Amino acid sequence: DVKVTQSSRYLVKRTGEKVFLECVQDMDHENMFWYRQDPGLGLRLIYFSYDVKMKEKGDIPEGYSVSREKKERFSLILESASTNQTSMYLCASTNFGTTTNEQYFGPGTRLTVT
Amino acid sequence: QKEVEQNSGPLSVPEGAIASLNCTYSDRGSQSFFWYRQYSGKSPELIMFIYSNGDKEDGRFTAQLNKASQYVSLLIRDSQPSDSATYLCAVHSPGYALNFGKGTSLLVTP
Numbered sequence: 001d002v003k004v005t006q007s008s009r010y011l012v013k014r015t016g017e018k019v020f021l022e023c024v025q026d027m028d029h030e031n032m033f034w035y036r037q038d039p040g041l042g043l044r045l046i047y048f049s050y051d052v053k054m055k056e057k058g059d060i061p062e063g064y065s066v067s068r069e070k071k072e073r074f075s076l077i078l079e080s081a082s083t084n085q086t087s088m089y090l091c092a093s094t095n096f097g098t099t100t101n102e103q104y105f106g107p108g109t110r111l112t113v114t
Numbered sequence: 115q116k117e118v119e120q121n122s123g124p125l126s127v128p129e130g131a132i133a134s135l136n137c138t139y140s141d142r143g144s145q146s147f148f149w150y151r152q153y154s155g156k157s158p159e160l161i162m163f164i165y166s167n168g169d170k171e172d173g174r175f176t177a178q179l180n181k182a183s184q185y186v187s188l189l190i191r192d193s194q195p196s197d198s199a200t201y202l203c204a205v206h207s208p209g210y211a212l213n214f215g216k217g218t219s220l221l222v223t224p
Contacts, residue, residue, distance in 0.1 A: 031211075033211055033212075040216075041216070042202075042214055042215065042216035042217060043158075043202070043214040045211050048211050058211065090157055090158070092212075094212075096206070096208075102148065102160050102163055103148070103160070103204070103212050104160065105150075105157040105158050105159070106157060107156070107157050108156070108157045
């Protein structure tokens with residue numbers, strides 16, 4: 001079974017703090033993604049990565065950065081957390097370009113910025 | 115902008131009935147189509163995927179794809195209260211990340 005894990009299920013941070021959200025997958029997937037999910041807005045793509053050290057902006061990259069130093073790990077960084085970044089953050093991984101390119105999600109991190 | 119549209123619902127069906135969930139997409143180049151189930155407070159769980167026109171059955175679930183009409187649907191037979199969740203349609207176009215609809219809320223009433 002594909003397993004995608006995220007470092008925290010719940011996180012509370014203060015405005016202005018630097019926040020790191022970690023994601024690890026164990027299926028040797030090349031593609032990894034960070035989304036945020038808010039009521040009424042659905043899943044919105046923040047950043048994704050096709051390979052180690054490669055990253056692409058998604059639909060809402062402002063206020064975020066990412067790091068992928070190893071294939072299995074994809075980190076989302078909030079350089080200076082703000083209250084409008086309170087959300088559920090979901091990591092996912094897949095291998096696009098194969099015959100079965102299903103995308104699997106981690107359990108999510110609910111971040112509250114106060 | 116590649117669009118994936120779903121009726122937000124809620125769709126209410128009685129236990130034992132067939133639930134029909136629909137999704138339309140705008141990009142004719144889309145090649146892979148997925149249905150995810152998401153319980154409240156949980157992450158999306160993949161339940162079906164389909165690549166070719168026609169029907170694909172897996173247990174009580176059937177995915178239907180019509181590329182000419184740019185339409186994909188999910189049928190849930192013998193609906194159970196445990197099927198109550200939000201169902202997300204996702205579409206993949208080569209060279210892009212998955213594009214998700216906002217989901218349809220399904221309520222199965224005993």
